[in-house]
Amino acid sequence: MSAWWWVLIGIGAFLVLVAIHDVVQRRHAILRVFPNIGHLRYILEAFGPELRHYIVTSNDEERPFSHSQRRWIYAGGEHQDNSFGFATDAEFERSPGYLIISPSAFPAPPPEEGDSDDRPLPSAKVLGGPRDRPGALRPASVVNISGMSFGALSARAVESLNAGAALAGCMQTTGEGGLTPYHLQGGELVMQFGTGWYGARDSRGCLDLPRLVELVQANPIRAVEIKMSQGAKPGVGGMLPGSKVTPEIAAIRGVEPGRPCVSPSVNPGFGNVDELLDPVERIAEATGLPVGIKSAVGDPRFWSDLARHMDGGSRGVDFITIDGGEGGTGSGPLSFIDHVRLPYRQAQARALRAFAERGIQHRVTWIGSGRPGLPEESIMAFALGADMINVGREAMLSIGCMQAQRCHTGHCPSGVATQSAWRRRGIDPTLTSARAAAHIITMRREITRLARATGVDHPSQVSLDHIEVLEGDILTPVAQRFGITPGGPCPWRSRGPQPLASGPSAHPAPRHMARSMSAGDATPSSARRRASSIAAA
Ligand SMILES: Cc1cc2nc3c(=O)[nH]c(=O)nc-3n(C[C@H](O)[C@H](O)[C@H](O)COP(=O)(O)O)c2cc1C
Numbered sequence: 001m002s003a004w005w006w007v008l009i010g011i012g013a014f015l016v017l018v019a020i021h022d023v024v025q026r027r028h029a030i031l032r033v034f035p036n037i038g039h040l041r042y043i044l045e046a047f048g049p050e051l052r053h054y055i056v057t058s059n060d061e062e063r064p065f066s067h068s069q070r071r072w073i074y075a076g077g078e079h080q081d082n083s084f085g086f087a088t089d090a091e092f093e094r095s096p097g098y099l100i101i102s103p104s105a106f107p108a109p110p111p112e113e114g115d116s117d118d119r120p121l122p123s124a125k126v127l128g129g130p131r132d133r134p135g136a137l138r139p140a141s142v143v144n145i146s147g148m149s150f151g152a153l154s155a156r157a158v159e160s161l162n163a164g165a166a167l168a169g170c171m172q173t174t175g176e177g178g179l180t181p182y183h184l185q186g187g188e189l190v191m192q193f194g195t196g197w198y199g200a201r202d203s204r205g206c207l208d209l210p211r212l213v214e215l216v217q218a219n220p221i222r223a224v225e226i227k228m229s230q231g232a233k234p235g236v237g238g239m240l241p242g243s244k245v246t247p248e249i250a251a252i253r254g255v256e257p258g259r260p261c262v263s264p265s266v267n268p269g270f271g272n273v274d275e276l277l278d279p280v281e282r283i284a285e286a287t288g289l290p291v292g293i294k295s296a297v298g299d300p301r302f303w304s305d306l307a308r309h310m311d312g313g314s315r316g317v318d319f320i321t322i323d324g325g326e327g328g329t330g331s332g333p334l335s336f337i338d339h340v341r342l343p344y345r346q347a348q349a350r351a352l353r354a355f356a357e358r359g360i361q362h363r364v365t366w367i368g369s370g371r372p373g374l375p376e377e378s379i380m381a382f383a384l385g386a387d388m389i390n391v392g393r394e395a396m397l398s399i400g401c402m403q404a405q406r407c408h409t410g411h412c413p414s415g416v417a418t419q420s421a422w423r424r425r426g427i428d429p430t431l432t433s434a435r436a437a438a439h440i441i442t443m444r445r446e447i448t449r450l451a452r453a454t455g456v457d458h459p460s461q462v463s464l465d466h467i468e469v470l471e472g473d474i475l476t477p478v479a480q481r482f483g484i485t486p487g488g489p490c491p492w493r494s495r496g497p498q499p500l501a502s503g504p505s506a507h508p509a510p511r512h513m514a515r516s517m518s519a520g521d522a523t524p525s526s527a528r529r530r531a532s533s534i535a536a537a
Pocket of ligand 1: 330394
């Protein structure tokens with residue numbers, strides 16, 4: 001045999017060994033699913049900066065998440081160094097609405113010795129406190145995981161996110177596809193319902209309240225969310241392509257396997273605010289839990305109507321998740337994905353303004369979603385009045401999603417958004433749950449550091465004065481840009497941690513804020529001065 005044959009046999013044997021290693025290893029989903037070929041992803045990623053520099057795109061060009069943003073998420077999820085060197089490559093003057101966070105000359109001090117930023121960062125507001133819900137709680141983390149259904153996501157992805165939520169001490173919203181065994185890995189839950197009421201649906205397709213009460217009693221459900229609409233496709237109900245409707249999913253949702261599962265675009269039970277608040281109060285009364293809505297923002301009349309109905313105090317939602325137009329979806333029509341509803345910043349401002357005009361914005365916990373999943377945008381969200389933020393696709397990225405944008409086809413290569421048994425086996429929830437948790441912890445650490453840079457201790461203390469928006473070479477204060485009057489007759493947001501209405505405090509005030517409140521005027525930091533004035537108010 002010639003020497004060339006030996007070389008070929010050697011290469012073949014090497015590739016077979018690599019393939020066996022790839023299929024057996026558990027760290028990388030892509031290698032498990034695409035042995036040998038999957039290495040191209042890592043090779044391209046390693047040389048990507050150089051290649052893109054000369055051939056393809058800049059660090060900032062990929063969408064919806066740029067290469068730099070994804071690198072930040074992947075590195076944080078693996079506890080690797082997520083810092084960047086040399087300088088920014090952002091083109092400030094050419095990026096519309098470029099966010100500038102104003103650093104204070106006197107930043108808030110770092111954590112005291114023996115303390116760290118890697119612990120939970122509790123919400124300043126008590127969820128359900130203002131309406132005295134028996135199940136009111138202070139969420140232990142201001143960063144939580146967005147609703148993404150089992151069906152849109154694979155079982156292993158849902159498992160990873162829930163176990164990750166348990167590790168990070170945050171909550172996971174179930175998504176509208178119902179509660180599944182994969183959601184029960186130790187993480188606390190917000191039970192979400194869309195128009196299909198999957199999980200607690202009666203034979204007419206309406207809410208089966210006794211069934212919901214049973215679910216709440218048997219599972220770690222801490223709140224209920226009614227999904228009015230989703231930022232990516234308001235006016236369109238949930239859409240699960242037939243390729244993803246496996247017999248298991250069909251059984252959970254009570255639909256036919258293999259056929260598209262399309263939920264109605266409107267909820268048959270309510271057609272105006274008055275009718276919406278009835279099920280809200282019925283669910284809250286039967287379960288004792290805080291009840292909220294998730295919505296995209298368009299028509300301002302809905303928000304002023306909701307605020308007007310809540311002004312009387314007898315009925316109302318406990319939280320509102322504002323989903324910006326930048327938000328993701330498992331499947332939706334392009335014209336909706338691109339055009340129908342406001343982007344997050346405008347959406348948050350419009351909805352909250354309706355409540356601030358009546359001075360009742362503090363009665364609601366505001367949750368930002370759809371853009372705030374990255375640290376700088378989340379600081380913007382806090383300044384605009386959000387009390388917490390939800391992360392969706394960022395959490396997917398942390399468990400291996402590579403932004404292939406094939407969630408709607410059932411052929412997600414990373415096993416995150418598919419029901420293909422071969423592809424989803426690439427995910428090992430023991431490893432990926434730790435990555436999801438690391439991502440949440442990294443987010444909390446980074447937003448705490450950003451808050452401190454502005455001179456305050458907790459992101460809920462970041463105010464509109466801390467943010468400006470650069471348009472060309474014109475700087476506009478955020479308040480002016482979004483038509484907000486800070487400090488006017490209706491202060492934009494209430495500051496300082498809310499106490500629990502009654503009973504022993506299972507969730508004490510956020511330590512960051514408590515620290516600055518007890519520090520009084522003695523310390524020169526602007527955060528402390530501000531906090532002590534709130535405490536005195
Ligand atoms: C694959 C996928 C499935 C989703 N499923 C749901 C869902 O069941 N219910 C829902 O309210 N939102 C759903 N969403 C939207 C997210 O919860 C979230 O609102 C949106 O992606 C914005 O957050 P992000 O920018 O952090 O991803 C889904 C998004 C994706 C990408």
